[in-house]
Each structure stands twice: as structure tokens, then as C-alpha cells.
Amino acid sequence: MTTSDTKSPGSDDKSARAANIFDVARLAGVSHQTVSRVLNNVPSVRPATRERVEQAIAQLRYSPSPAARALVTKRSRTIGLITPGTYEYGPTSTAVNFNVAARAARFSVDTVSSLDSDPPGVRSIIESLLRQRVDAIVLVVTDIQVLDIVLGLDLGIPIVIVAASTRRNSSVISIDQYRGARTAVRHLVELGHDRIFHLGGPQLAPDSIERVRGWRDEMIANRLVVHDVLHGDWSARSGYELGMRMTDIEPGSAVFAANDYLALGLISALHERGLRVPEDVSVVGFDDVPEAGYLMPPLTTIRQDFASLGALIMQKVLIAMEEPDNVSESTPLPTSLVVRDSTRRVERS
Incomplete structure (x- = not known):
């Protein structure tokens, strides 16, 4: 009587086919x-x-x-990433950390940096990525008008939007700019400041909008006067130029700048005007850029966790591809206050 051996996919027999x-x-x-x-x-x-x-x-x-x-899977294992065509710290850090998370999940990323941040320009880029058969699209939004347009699109593939917004949507992910701004203002209030100005970013930028809203709400909550906001373009040059125009600032005042580079330019302008930081004016920034701790003085700021943001974006993409019915709204990631030497307690006589 003869017997025959049964080969399993995991057999060591070299003739056995590879498991699938x-x-x-x-x-x-x-x-x-x-x-x-x-x-x-x-x-x-x-x-x-x-x-x-x-x-x-x-x-x-x-x-x-x-x-x-x-x-x-009938997939390309490629994700399209649309970022603004700038070197701003927030969008750049988001893109870098998302790429790290995507590689860890064995996906490649096709990054398109667009100087056209308006809705028609972004729509054109989305169409080009769809023609390349990407599995999903991640969009870093820097113009609130683009957010409104993209949320209304039906692309047939998952899209994850990185944007601060009061509009809750399962496709939107963000870091909590609003609460970060309130934390910055609360820090200044606790130091005894009652004249707190805000140097804002671009008026249509979602991050800027949320930081203005947080500043204003915290001022109102503490029954403080809400001054007019001067808006810049996120650059140190803009912070300097606007700082030279902020004629209402006087000893005892404080300024919450919408990002660290605006704060850097502002401090330079205050120095030229004979106002010392923090002896005369306290300054708080936002982002905690790598240089923030080495400015003169080292800058008090709000830190954003871009590594966690990148990982959360990739997690959202994977769930949207594998479990589309389980995609839910994401709670904005928290920020943290980093206290350095650009703020100090007000001495009242």
C-alpha cells in the first residue's frame, strides 16, 4: 500500500507555492x-x-x-498629499511627519506643493492625483475657502483634510488652535496683564482664524478690552512691520503673536522703539519652532505635536480605506504651553 504526502502552503518543499x-x-x-x-x-x-x-x-x-x-486590493499603495507651496513651519512639519507615518504603514506619498491655494487651483491638483489612481488624498488647508469647497466634493476615494475649523466633519483633522490661543492669553492674564494685543496671521488661514477666536473669547471671559487685530503673513518681516505700527503698546502691555516668526519680528520692532521684552512688554508666540528657545529672550510659546498629527492622519486614511462605515469625527489634538523668558509678571504699585 502506498501513501501520499499532503503539502501545506507552509511546507519546506521548495516546489510548494508561496503562501498568499x-x-x-x-x-x-x-x-x-x-x-x-x-x-x-x-x-x-x-x-x-x-x-x-x-x-x-x-x-x-x-x-x-x-x-x-x-x-x-486593487490599490496603488500611494497617497496623494497636497501642501501649500510655502516653507511655513506648521504645514511643512505636518507633511514631514505624515510621510514618516505613511512609510511605516508601507505606503508611498506623492506630494504636490501648490502655490495656488485658491479653490480652482486645489481642484485642478485633486483631479491630477485622481488620474494617477492614488488610494487616498490628504490636503493641508491654508485657505478657509478651500475647506468649504473640498468638503462638498465626492471623489470616490478617501480624503483627509488637515484644517482648524469649528465645522465638525469626519474627514477633518486638526490640532486645537482655539484652546491653544486661550491658553496663551490665560498665561498672560495670570501674570497680571490686562492690555493684551493680538498680532494675527493671514485673515483667511484656518489656523489664524481659530487663534483670533481663542484670543478674543479668553479676553471676553476675563472682561478685558478686545483691541483691533493686525494681520500679517506669518513671516518675521511681517511681524516687524506690524510691530512698528502697534502704537498702542506701552510698558505693562502684552502681545500674543499668532506664530513664533511674527513674535520674532515683533520683538525686533519693540527693541527699536525702546521697549524691552519682557521687562516692558510680554510676548507669547505659537508653534514652538526649533529656534524659539534660542531667541533673545527665549520665547514663551504654544507647542504643537506634529508627530502625533502625522500619525493620526495616517490612521484616519487607513480606517477610511478599510472601514469606511467606522470613520468618525476626530477630537482636535491638544497643545501645550512652553514658558520661557519672553513673559514675566507685571509688578503693580
Whole structure:
């Protein structure tokens, strides 16, 4: 009597075919979509299920190639990223940290930097990325008009929008600019300041809008006079030029600048006008750029966690691709106050 050996996909026989995603799914007792979710690190998979899939992957020595995975999922494993064509710290840091998160999930990123931040320009870029068959699009919004347009688009693929906004939407992710601004003003109030000015960013920038709103609400909450806002373009030059125009500033005043570079230019202008920081005027910035701790004086500022933002964006993309019915609104990420030497307590006689 003769017997025959049964070969499994995980057999050491060199003639055995390589295991595929369906073999892993059968061995783990799950669907191939669940295997895909485990491979893509989607957090919605139950720990016990994830463990079974990982054991099956190890047993079968399954190692999916990008080409094979594209055939199974009908995806390019490429994400389109649209950023403003500037070197502003916030958008640049967001893009860098998203790229890190995407590579960790084994996706490539096709980045398009656009000088045309208006709705027609952004729509044209979206159309070009769709022609390249990207799996999803991430858009860093710097113009509130673009946000309104993009939220109304039906692209057929997931889109994740990075923008501070009062409008709650499952596609929108942000860092909490509003509460960060309130924290900055509250710090100045606790130091005894009652004349607190705001040097704002571009009027149509979502971050700027939310920081103005936070400054104003905290001022009103403390029954302080809300002065007119001067708007700049995020640059140190703009901060300097506007600082030379802020003639209402006097010893004992404080300024919350909408970003650290505006604060840098402002401090230079105050110095030329004979006003010392922080002896005469306290200054708070926003972002905590790498240079903030080395200015003269070191700058008190609001820190944003761009590493967590990049990871959250990628998580949102993966869930939107794998579990579209489970995509929900995201709570804005918190900021933190970094106290340095550009603020000091007001001495009242």
C-alpha cells in the first residue's frame, strides 16, 4: 500500500507555492479583508484576531510584495498629499511627519506643493492625483475657502483634510488652535496683564482664524478690552512691520503673536522703539519652532505635536480605506504651553 504526502502552503518543499493572503485568511479563520487590516495596522482589529493572523503569517512565512498586494486590493499603495507651496513651519512639519507615518504603514506619498491655494487651483491638483489612481488624498488647508469647497466634493476615494475649523466633519483633522490661543492669553492674564494685543496671521488661514477666536473669547471671559487685530503673513518681516505700527503698546502691555516668526519680528520692532521684552512688554508666540528657545529672550510659546498629527492622519486614511462605515469625527489634538523668558509678571504699585 502506498501513501501520499499532503503539502501545506507552509511546507519546506521548495516546489510548494508561496503562501498568499487567502491562505493566511483560511489558516487564521478570518476574511482576507481582516488580514489586510492587520497588515496595514488598522487599530479596529480585535487583539485576539490580530494575534491569530500574525501567527498564521509567521507559520506560512507570508511576505506580501507591493505588487501582489496591489493585485489583491486593487490599490496603488500611494497617497496623494497636497501642501501649500510655502516653507511655513506648521504645514511643512505636518507633511514631514505624515510621510514618516505613511512609510511605516508601507505606503508611498506623492506630494504636490501648490502655490495656488485658491479653490480652482486645489481642484485642478485633486483631479491630477485622481488620474494617477492614488488610494487616498490628504490636503493641508491654508485657505478657509478651500475647506468649504473640498468638503462638498465626492471623489470616490478617501480624503483627509488637515484644517482648524469649528465645522465638525469626519474627514477633518486638526490640532486645537482655539484652546491653544486661550491658553496663551490665560498665561498672560495670570501674570497680571490686562492690555493684551493680538498680532494675527493671514485673515483667511484656518489656523489664524481659530487663534483670533481663542484670543478674543479668553479676553471676553476675563472682561478685558478686545483691541483691533493686525494681520500679517506669518513671516518675521511681517511681524516687524506690524510691530512698528502697534502704537498702542506701552510698558505693562502684552502681545500674543499668532506664530513664533511674527513674535520674532515683533520683538525686533519693540527693541527699536525702546521697549524691552519682557521687562516692558510680554510676548507669547505659537508653534514652538526649533529656534524659539534660542531667541533673545527665549520665547514663551504654544507647542504643537506634529508627530502625533502625522500619525493620526495616517490612521484616519487607513480606517477610511478599510472601514469606511467606522470613520468618525476626530477630537482636535491638544497643545501645550512652553514658558520661557519672553513673559514675566507685571509688578503693580
